[in-house]
Amino acid sequence: MRRIACLIATLALLAPLPAHAQGNLPPHAWLFGEWIGGLYPPPSSVSSQECQAQPVVIFTRDIVMRAVITDTDYVQRLVETARITASGVEIHFAPVVQPAPGPFNLSPGGTGTVGFGCTDPNVLNVQRRSDNEISFPGCTDFPYPLVRCPGR
Secondary structure, eight states: OHHHHHHHHHHHHHSOOOSHHHHTSOTTGGGOEEEEESSSOOOSOOOHHHHHHSOSEEEOSSEEEEEOTTOSSEEEEEEEEEEEOSSEEEEEEOOOOOOOOOGGGOOOSSOOOOSSSOSSTTEEEEEEEETTEEEOTTOTTOOSOEEEOOOO
């Protein structure tokens, strides 16, 4: 009896755990990675090295970064919440805190771009067109679809 109990305990410890790690993923996990297009029509073919050299949008668990044509830096937005919708996902960003003016009432550097050209700069609706293509409906800064950068 003792051997059977030990065998069951050993098998229970060696058995793969249920999808516990997958249960911790946020609703927008399928977006994680680099995307190109959006500001311009996406290329029909691109290598992973070319794509990852200058992505337009980068999604992570806590931050969404977007390129701005007039600046070399990416605009970063902190993800406050994300929820699944019928067509994709809706991401709510933490409000942007405006920095205090510098000496002589001059504003610090930066483009001042905080959103994606959507009606509400703190909300981004992502429409999933396919596994590797998305769009931002109603966002004037991104009139074209985006495609996922291919893996290496």
